[in-house]
Amino acid sequence: MEPFELTASEAAHAIRDGRLTSEALVRSCLERIEDRDPEVRAWITVDPALALAAAREADKRPAAGPLHGLPFGVKDVIDTADLPTTQNSPIFQGHRPARDAACVAIARSAGGILLGKTDTVEFASGGRKAATRNPVNLAHTPGGSSSGSGAAVGDRHVPLALGTQTGGSHIRPAAFNGIYGFKPTWGVVSREGMKHYAVSLDTLGWYGRSVADLALMAEAFQLEGMGKTPPVILAGLRVGLCRSPVWSRIEPAGEAALLLAARRLEEAGAVVVPFELPEDFSTLAEVQDVIRRGEGRASFLDLYISDRHRLHPELADHCEHNHGITTRTLTEAYDVADSCRPRFAALFESIDVILTPPAPGEAPEGLHTTGDHIFNSIWTVLHVPCLAMPCGRGTRGLPVGVQLVAPRFQDAALLAMAEAMAPVVDV
Amino acid sequence: MEPFELTASEAAHAIRDGRLTSEALVRSCLERIEDRDPEVRAWITVDPALALAAAREADKRPAAGPLHGLPFGVKDVIDTADLPTTQNSPIFQGHRPARDAACVAIARSAGGILLGKTDTVEFASGGRKAATRNPVNLAHTPGGSSSGSGAAVGDRHVPLALGTQTGGSHIRPAAFNGIYGFKPTWGVVSREGMKHYAVSLDTLGWYGRSVADLALMAEAFQLEGMGKTPPVILAGLRVGLCRSPVWSRIEPAGEAALLLAARRLEEAGAVVVPFELPEDFSTLAEVQDVIRRGEGRASFLDLYISDRHRLHPELADHCEHNHGITTRTLTEAYDVADSCRPRFAALFESIDVILTPPAPGEAPEGLHTTGDHIFNSIWTVLHVPCLAMPCGRGTRGLPVGVQLVAPRFQDAALLAMAEAMAPVVDV
Numbered sequence: 001m002e003p004f005e006l007t008a009s010e011a012a013h014a015i016r017d018g019r020l021t022s023e024a025l026v027r028s029c030l031e032r033i034e035d036r037d038p039e040v041r042a043w044i045t046v047d048p049a050l051a052l053a054a055a056r057e058a059d060k061r062p063a064a065g066p067l068h069g070l071p072f073g074v075k076d077v078i079d080t081a082d083l084p085t086t087q088n089s090p091i092f093q094g095h096r097p098a099r100d101a102a103c104v105a106i107a108r109s110a111g112g113i114l115l116g117k118t119d120t121v122e123f124a125s126g127g128r129k130a131a132t133r134n135p136v137n138l139a140h141t142p143g144g145s146s147s148g149s150g151a152a153v154g155d156r157h158v159p160l161a162l163g164t165q166t167g168g169s170h171i172r173p174a175a176f177n178g179i180y181g182f183k184p185t186w187g188v189v190s191r192e193g194m195k196h197y198a199v200s201l202d203t204l205g206w207y208g209r210s211v212a213d214l215a216l217m218a219e220a221f222q223l224e225g226m227g228k229t230p231p232v233i234l235a236g237l238r239v240g241l242c243r244s245p246v247w248s249r250i251e252p253a254g255e256a257a258l259l260l261a262a263r264r265l266e267e268a269g270a271v272v273v274p275f276e277l278p279e280d281f282s283t284l285a286e287v288q289d290v291i292r293r294g295e296g297r298a299s300f301l302d303l304y305i306s307d308r309h310r311l312h313p314e315l316a317d318h319c320e321h322n323h324g325i326t327t328r329t330l331t332e333a334y335d336v337a338d339s340c341r342p343r344f345a346a347l348f349e350s351i352d353v354i355l356t357p358p359a360p361g362e363a364p365e366g367l368h369t370t371g372d373h374i375f376n377s378i379w380t381v382l383h384v385p386c387l388a389m390p391c392g393r394g395t396r397g398l399p400v401g402v403q404l405v406a407p408r409f410q411d412a413a414l415l416a417m418a419e420a421m422a423p424v425v426d427v
Numbered sequence: 428m429e430p431f432e433l434t435a436s437e438a439a440h441a442i443r444d445g446r447l448t449s450e451a452l453v454r455s456c457l458e459r460i461e462d463r464d465p466e467v468r469a470w471i472t473v474d475p476a477l478a479l480a481a482a483r484e485a486d487k488r489p490a491a492g493p494l495h496g497l498p499f500g501v502k503d504v505i506d507t508a509d510l511p512t513t514q515n516s517p518i519f520q521g522h523r524p525a526r527d528a529a530c531v532a533i534a535r536s537a538g539g540i541l542l543g544k545t546d547t548v549e550f551a552s553g554g555r556k557a558a559t560r561n562p563v564n565l566a567h568t569p570g571g572s573s574s575g576s577g578a579a580v581g582d583r584h585v586p587l588a589l590g591t592q593t594g595g596s597h598i599r600p601a602a603f604n605g606i607y608g609f610k611p612t613w614g615v616v617s618r619e620g621m622k623h624y625a626v627s628l629d630t631l632g633w634y635g636r637s638v639a640d641l642a643l644m645a646e647a648f649q650l651e652g653m654g655k656t657p658p659v660i661l662a663g664l665r666v667g668l669c670r671s672p673v674w675s676r677i678e679p680a681g682e683a684a685l686l687l688a689a690r691r692l693e694e695a696g697a698v699v700v701p702f703e704l705p706e707d708f709s710t711l712a713e714v715q716d717v718i719r720r721g722e723g724r725a726s727f728l729d730l731y732i733s734d735r736h737r738l739h740p741e742l743a744d745h746c747e748h749n750h751g752i753t754t755r756t757l758t759e760a761y762d763v764a765d766s767c768r769p770r771f772a773a774l775f776e777s778i779d780v781i782l783t784p785p786a787p788g789e790a791p792e793g794l795h796t797t798g799d800h801i802f803n804s805i806w807t808v809l810h811v812p813c814l815a816m817p818c819g820r821g822t823r824g825l826p827v828g829v830q831l832v833a834p835r836f837q838d839a840a841l842l843a844m845a846e847a848m849a850p851v852v853d854v
Contacts, residue, residue: 098525102623102729109732185754187626190725196529196619199626222728222746224754298617301649302529305536327612327651327836334835335769342762408761409754 003028008070008159009212015069022055022069026113029071033116033157039138041131042152044076045083046116054113065110066219072107073152073161075145076117077124078204079193080104083114087195088122088130090310091303101193103162103204103221110220115158118148121370124164125197125296127312129367134176136398140363143173144370146205150177153207154399160217161207166197166292168359168376170205171403174388176363176371178399180422181207182214184411186383189221198295200337201288201380211419214387218415225412232420234268239421240275240351242405245282246374251361253394254375258357261391261402261425265355268424275351281340281378287333288377293322294330337381344382345407353417358386358403362394375403385411387418390426430455435497435586436639442496449482449496453540456498460543460584466565468558469579471503472510473543481540492537493646499534500579500588502572503544504551505631506620507531510541514622515549515557517737518730528620530589530631530648537647542585545575548797551591552624552723554739556794561603563825567790570600571797573632577604580634581826587644588634593624593719595786595803597632598830601815603790603798605826607849608634609641611838613810616648625722627764628715628807638846641814645842652839659847661695666848667702667778669832672709673801678788680821681802685784688818688829688852692782695851702778708767708805714760715804720749721757764808771809772834780844785813785830789821802830812838814845817853 003025006014014020030048037043051071058069079085079097086092100108108114119130121144130147134140135155142151146163150173153161163170165183174181183205191202206217219226241262243250250258262272296318303311304319317323357375364371379386387404394400402425406414430452433441441447457475464470478498485496506512506524513519527535535541546557548571557574561567562582569578573590577600580588590597592610601608610632618629633644646653668689670677677685689699723745730738731746744750784802791798806813814831821827829852833841 096525098523102726105729105733109729187722188725190623190729191626192623192726192729196617199614199618295614298615299529299619302532302536302617302619306532331772331835338765338769342765345758408758 004032004156006159007209007213008216009210011070011159012068012216016063022058022113023052025069026051026055026071026115029115029158036135036155036157040133040135040151040155042118042148042155042157044086044088044117044119044148047083050082051113051115058111058113063111066216067107068111069113070111070160071113071115071158073115073118073149073158074104075120075124075149075163077120077164077195078104078162080114080117083117085117088120088128091307097193099193102190104193107220112220118152118161120148121145122312123195123197123315124166124169126314129370133367134363134398136178140365140398141176141367141370143176143363145169146173147370149207150174150179153177153209154179159208160213163205163207164194165203165205165376165380166201167288167380168373171376171386171388172359172371172373174207175358175401176399178390179207179209180211180214181205181388182218183386184218184223185385185408188223188411196299198292200295201291203380211415211422215415218411223411224409229412229416232416234270234420234424237270237417237420238351239265239270239272240354241272242275242277242354242356244356244375244378245277246285249360249372249374250357253361253400254357254359257391257400258355258402261355264424265421273351275354283336284340284378284381285374287336288381290325290329290333291337291381293318293325294333297322341382344384348407353414354405356403356405358388358401362396362398362400379405384408385414387414389418389422431459431583433586434636434640435643436637438497438586439495439643443490449485449540450479452496453478453482453498453542456542456585463562463582463584467560467562467578467582469545469575469582469584471513471515471544471546471575474510477509478540478542485538485540490538493643494534495538496540497538497587498540498542498585500542500545500576500585501531502547502551502576502590504547504591504622505531505589507541507544510544512544515547515555518734524620526620529617531620534647539647545579545588547575548572549739550622550624550742551593551596553741556797560794561790561825563605567792567825568603568794568797570603570790572596573600574797576634577601577606580604580636581606586635587640590632590634591621592630592632592803592807593628594715594807595800598803598813598815599786599798599800601634602785602828603826605817606634606636607638607641608632608815609645610813611645611650612812612835615650615838623726625719627722628718630807638842638849642842645838650838651836656839656843659843661697661847661851664697664844664847665778666692666697666699667781668699669702669704669781669783671783671802671805672704673712676787676799676801677784680788680827681784681786684818684827684829685782688782691851692848700778702781710763711767711805711808712801714763715808717752717756717760718764718808720745720752721760724749768809771811775834780841781832783830783832785815785828789823789825789827806832811835812841814841816845816849
């Protein structure tokens with residue numbers, strides 16, 4: 001087995017036990033990238049010398065943080081002090097931030113080795129798509145906007161990567177690439193040094209190839225409850241099967257994965273019950289759209305004024321017509337979100353976790369789309385932690401997954417439940 | 428009259444009419460700073476050559492944006508590409524961001540001339556205070572955290588300056604320095620490139636020496652309704668006199684200013700009616716405190732991990748004990764905020780604008796404090812636009828003011844009402 005094939009947690013154990021060096025792992029990942037990335041195109045910037053130097057430094061030190069010696073990729077809308085941050089925008093070509101974004105600084109402090117920057121939809125917002133292709137079938141999208149991070153982890157270029165989500169930019173690529181993705185509760189990880197899009201929605205997330213991988217990064221970010229949450233027993237775990245108010249957009253592969261996961265969980269002793277959101281939650285997908293566009297106006301105004309001709313028309317539109325969104329419609333959207341968020345946790349009286357689709361189905365064909373974020377919007381507006389987990393393949397041979405959702409701030413509990421569920425769901 | 432004595436809007440007119448050059452205005456401001464700042468200490472960085480060069484460039488161009496040729500100061504927690512951004516923190520001494528913050532870029536695109544960076548409470552959050560003194564009485568605080576911006580505009584070093592507010596960091600210094608301050612609706616101006624503290628509260632604001640000055644900057648930021656809002660007739664304007672749920676913290680000077688403003692408005696034909704917030708809004712001051720600290724944990728975690736010994740203990744505390752604030756108390760605080768925000772606009776059925784204190788009274792003596800933000804917290808949590816307006820002096824000879832508040836997104840309407848009220852309130 002080559003080091004690049006290890007999950008982050010397997011590699012972490014191997015490094016701690018002295019069976020693997022960070023340098024060997026990074027070298028293996030770099031070779032994998034050299035081998036695969038001409039086709040997959042997950043990366044905008046990789047700096048082998050920088051990564052190898054950092055790995056050698058790590059190998060000299062005793063393991064300290066949870067990410068000790070582990071390479072990670074960073075979506076190129078997140079600032080890095082020693083690699084350009086292009087936002088996949090013509091305006092930011094060659095841009096060199098003076099400091100790491102807070103999340104990058106924390107991942108490095110926890111021992112992580114920055115391997116490079118991954119391709120993204122322009123500003124994680126719209127406009128120019130990533131050049132990245134789905135590693136399972138290059139004719140298909142890897143999802144987006146965290147396209148490169150999702151594909152890089154899926155194709156085993158790197159065991160961990162950071163992405164972002166404002167609509168469904170993080171969870172959907174996890175499903176399309178057959179990997180694990182975690183979007184924590186809104187606000188628990190600093191977004192300083194990330195491109196702003198819709199500040200009341202923007203959330204940093206991360207990818208791995210196991211729940212344990214996701215937990216390593218959650219430990220690095222010191223999410224509340226990490227390290228203190230007892231293991232979850234699957235028997236008796238109450239799983240709310242939520243088709244969600246946007247079920248009409250489901251595809252056969254997505255439906256099959258959801259029902260397969262539910263059946264496997266039931267067979268393992270979990271109690272799967274149908275779960276429906278209250279009627280008025282059904283507008284939350286539209287609410288997400290209005291907030292995203294409404295807040296997006298402020299987020300692009302500086303570039304719209306200074307660099308209009310290089311800003312993609314889709315993004316310039318936020319400052320022009322903006323689909324007719326006014327402060328009145330934005331206020332109404334805020335009011336709905338504000339009324340739903342406080343009521344969500346109370347829905348968990350009879351269930352422990354929600355099981356719901358992370359995407360309509362398999363990754364669509366073509367790179368002109370990154371797929372539909374409709375199964376993500378509601379949860380993003382609710383600010384709740386979401387976890388994507390693989391669950392087999394669709395009829396076209398592409399990965400499909402399921403999504404787990406818990407109340408705000410139940411990040412550690414969600415990871416613990418996922419840890420118990422993964423061995424039966426992702427087989 | 429020296430150019431530095433002009434308000435921003437007076438200077439803008441003079442420049443447009445060819446009676447003043449930007450260079451002459453900048454030169455006059457620089458002389459004023461040289462004269463006064465050894466005592467006032469409003470500025471961390473001033474680069475005369477840079478400002479004069481920009482002014483000369485402006486003088487070569489026809490007036491384009493609303494800030495054409497006008498110098499402005501920037502609180503030193505806001506990134507500038509050509510001046511250091513120190514955050515008044517030992518960690519950031521000499522730090523040079525690679526890009527302007529979005530708000531700085533927009534102000535420059537609108538013709539503004541960056542004069543320099545103003546002193547601030549460390550990270551606009553806590554810990555190290557600004558060295559700035561109240562220009563009216565050097566033994567007193569100018570307020571904070573936007574200490575330098577408030578004092579610089581008050582002492583006529585510069586006609587306009589940017590500040591920020593998470594609790595009462597912007598409106599309170601306006602009152603203490605006898606100037607006008609505006610905090611727009613949360614989210615309508617990008618905070619990209621500003622230090623994050625509590626993302627769901629952080630708001631950019633600006634200072635001027637008239638309502639027209641504030642409107643110039645609001646035009647630069649293209650706030651909805653600017654340029655389309657008809658003038659307000661004072662006669663019949665319904666003003667809700669709101670002592671606020673924290674009235675027990677008022678001081679005689681603050682009470683006198685509020686009642687004086689109310690009387691002057693009534694004499695001018697406005698209809699002043701008592702206004703009380705619903706009972707449950709009274710917890711919003713505490714809610715602000717919990718959200719500020721709760722979200723502040725994520726905002727300081729990177730520095731806490733990487734640079735603990737140089738991070739002020741008050742800020743490190745956010746990542747340690749944090750006054751016992753947990754995700755449970757934070758959730759409860761969010762829930763109260765979420766329940767109050769949607770109901771606030773409906774309270775304006777019988778009034779047009781709220782008149783309330785911007786601070787307990789005069790600026791306290793000493794630089795160990797920046798005063799009490801208790802009269803600001805509620806409005807900050809509600810995300811509503813706030814405007815501070817001078818209203819005479821207290822018994823110690825220091826400025827006192829009043830605060831006007833409107834519903835979310837009524838920024839342009841609030842400025843128009845303030846424009847009508849200022850000639851009778853600030854006499």
